[in-house]
Amino acid sequence: MSLSNYSVAFIGLGNMGGPMAANLLKANAKVCVFDLVPQAVAELQSQGATAAASAEEAVKGADIVISMLPAGRHVQGLYLGDSERGVAGLIDVLEQNTLVIDSSTIDAATSILVGKTLAEKGIAFVDAPVSGGTAGAAAGTLTFIVGGEVSAYEKAQPVLSAMGKNIFHAGQNGAGQIAKICNNMLLSVLMVGTSEALQMAIDNGLDPKVMSDIMLQSSGRNWTLELYNPCPGVMPNVPSSNDYTGGFMVDLMRKDLGLALDTALKSHSSTPMGAMAQNLYNMHSMQGSGMRDFSSIFELFSAQNKQQ
Amino acid sequence: MSLSNYSVAFIGLGNMGGPMAANLLKANAKVCVFDLVPQAVAELQSQGATAAASAEEAVKGADIVISMLPAGRHVQGLYLGDSERGVAGLIDVLEQNTLVIDSSTIDAATSILVGKTLAEKGIAFVDAPVSGGTAGAAAGTLTFIVGGEVSAYEKAQPVLSAMGKNIFHAGQNGAGQIAKICNNMLLSVLMVGTSEALQMAIDNGLDPKVMSDIMLQSSGRNWTLELYNPCPGVMPNVPSSNDYTGGFMVDLMRKDLGLALDTALKSHSSTPMGAMAQNLYNMHSMQGSGMRDFSSIFELFSAQNKQQ
Amino acid sequence: MSLSNYSVAFIGLGNMGGPMAANLLKANAKVCVFDLVPQAVAELQSQGATAAASAEEAVKGADIVISMLPAGRHVQGLYLGDSERGVAGLIDVLEQNTLVIDSSTIDAATSILVGKTLAEKGIAFVDAPVSGGTAGAAAGTLTFIVGGEVSAYEKAQPVLSAMGKNIFHAGQNGAGQIAKICNNMLLSVLMVGTSEALQMAIDNGLDPKVMSDIMLQSSGRNWTLELYNPCPGVMPNVPSSNDYTGGFMVDLMRKDLGLALDTALKSHSSTPMGAMAQNLYNMHSMQGSGMRDFSSIFELFSAQNKQQ
């Protein structure tokens, strides 16, 4: 499908945003980009994007605005402005019927606030956080989990399809964020639980590959055993077989677990497993593993200097 | 495949052993049965089995002996005897080249001890604990996880195939037990982790069915989301949609988690997630849910009288 | 010591604030009070306070302003105003050299923000959260944990001494809040840990009173064994011997644990024990115990319908 009729503004061209914008260009969309880092803008310009000198300039004439930013305060500042710093938000310049797609992973409360405030001006907003990492961003195989009105979700689909493979509608504004962090909290539990089960098997003389195969065909089956075994040597081409490089960094998992537990505190939800995983990942990062793949949590259980 | 050339002794005809022995009869095996409960023996007799008055009598002339007993002390007593009570074990009467298949779920140490002691007399032994519950026992669709020599494993296969669908070779004696409890420990973690993720989504306004669908296609995917969703109403024909009746009882999960943590203590393995699940299942049982399906742990997170 | 030279404004006359203000009156301070609930104001008026129709009116001419409010947003609104609602804050009317003492238990970030903003106008601020409950408030035996400049701490002391017995200086603004929640997080861990140790002793045939005495004189000694034994019948005149009524409510502990874990998330601190306690208190409250004393967590471990 060609996006040649679409005029897209893309704000935030980091490790994820850059390749995502590039995929829109490949799908023939008109893309105007902005980032605080001039090099990031130049890189996209070289691939066919129009460079803007500011976010305000980037969104002029855009049908669709996409943002990919680090945290909730950046998203709120971009769209609603920051009265403390006297900075205006895009809300003052966006035209009615523009669709805003925020793909940042942030707290749901901010997504809800931004969505509600934009809606008062007739501007549609969806939160559409992604999973799939930088590899997925480059390959255009990301997963998008979308929160917003059905009409906005449907309008976003062609554009998201140019950047991703799976697109889910989770519910109203904020639901995309909630669904993503619930999923990632569960993922952290799967990773830790699988690691300790595998290491206990090893400690009792079993072969981790045999144990993995058995659990994969039994009631212990889960995504980590299917695609991302944390035990070195069991599966080729995964981070555990590459000294835990590549993949999804421990500190990114910590960020998501922080958002998850913050959400649980606010909704008075009990999450003992998620809290356990969050603390283990915290300790793991503090011991120097923050930049390694999150499956390296396996090493908490398999330390080489294991003593009797 | 017909087992008409096989002469099998079956000891222990409870909720699991009874239907397992019946499936051997359906496959045309000659089956001689024993149980301390006369009714259980009579029931199998009516289906074509020969009744024995004792375990010793049951194993006479058998090629293969299968046992299905509640705990390690029963298995050890049956095969090795109990010097305190002056009871002799089957080890004194079994002929060389008999194959012993113990399908009880017990501690690996006992399996290893029994296997080693029988081997000294030339009697082959495999531990072959099952999963699949009473429904699987009746339908002949159990999963067997086998520990023992390859030759014994291969000899056991035709007989196990008459009672089950999946048959795994986990390693040497005891490995069947270890693999089963590692799997079930992980299963308990999946169940608790999935429950808390789903309830947190519900607490934040998401539909549990939508959330389940998203996680099923994302990195939170696991066996409970595929086949055994713990949230009432999401999936038909599972215990959660039937008031948590049927299925796999909380107190059976507690038994398996007890074996798992006992194993972890002995092998100095760290199992924080397994320990958390074990304690939560303990509390859940203490509050009166011991006989309900293990997916009812969901209610720890979704109590109706939830307060702000 | 007489406070007859002090003119105090007291804002927030709830279960804690009311008796605290009354103790200032007993110490001969001039006290002008305000609360949104007219009855609360009338009650203090009958004890000698001057009633104010608004917070602004209450603080006129006051040397010292004391506030006792439910949450951070109330404190921020009171002092800094709420631009969304067009409400001005006391910051616009307080005179230089006034000392503000906020005894609310709130997030440290708000205390720091309010303290810093007031300081810019020359107004001194201390956060001075209390422990000791309504009984301590009535008896004038509260503990105050104070965050702020030494000079402000010293100025606050005479007034705090009229309402409390122990007054600590924890550090700069916010440190009072941090110290209180660290202490209360640890208290929750002591309570749960002591409960499970006592119940395990009981489960193995020991007398809980004997076990308590032994631990009290050994390395398990802690505040709960000294003054607040959670096992019914061990200690007279504590909530556990009075069906867990009175004392410190489960839902207040949940509030403090919520503040603690929110702080831990922000400072990237690992708190596995605190997180465990928070989740157990959450579940306990969800099962209907929110209004009972926090030592009732003992019942999670001692459920009467305990099964084998």
Add this chain to the structure above:
Amino acid sequence: MSLSNYSVAFIGLGNMGGPMAANLLKANAKVCVFDLVPQAVAELQSQGATAAASAEEAVKGADIVISMLPAGRHVQGLYLGDSERGVAGLIDVLEQNTLVIDSSTIDAATSILVGKTLAEKGIAFVDAPVSGGTAGAAAGTLTFIVGGEVSAYEKAQPVLSAMGKNIFHAGQNGAGQIAKICNNMLLSVLMVGTSEALQMAIDNGLDPKVMSDIMLQSSGRNWTLELYNPCPGVMPNVPSSNDYTGGFMVDLMRKDLGLALDTALKSHSSTPMGAMAQNLYNMHSMQGSGMRDFSSIFELFSAQNKQQ
């Protein structure tokens, strides 16, 4: 008090048993000693003990037998014999009315079995595990927690008083062991909980000494804050201020936690905090800290390479 009328056999002269036997000699008891290590025997001989060539020889003519051994199997083997190895137990040679005091820290089940079996021959038995470490053993300031009949407890007291300062009667046989591990399980929870509270205070800018003082006088008070602060520099002359050397080793705490959780599994007790502590100590040991003082668990929370 002089023990000159007492004839004591002491078996097991390790780091604890050696100095304990020496204190009996100082109190003028006649002491006959045995250990598998000849040097240990010679050392006591040089202090006035009679050396025996075997346990059987040591107990001849003894009124009181004391043993201090590493694990349950050693205690059972010593008193009841080991039929597998064809070794007889002291039960065959001890005279009626001998009092046996086993000060080993072992599983309660073995203490109960040994006590019951000896009782059938008219031999009194108490389990009397100690705390206080090698320093307490040398200084004669150990704590003994005794399980057994009141008459046996009273008979043991003078002898125990020569070796210790605090002597508790916990209940029947086995109760000494149970009480000790309940206490030590709680101690591990106090240590971890105090560590995480202190580090969270530090992470938020508080002085750990100030924070410790405040909690010591508040509801967070516990033995570790009184006598064994885990944060370096807060308290002089404790392991944390001496690079975590001396004191009570991590691997000894692991041993006690292993006994505690094994007990919990058998009595179906829920111990989420104890299980958490056990897993954290396990991981801490695996990372190379097994021989350091158990307060070094503080470092799990304060890692120097802490990242944001």
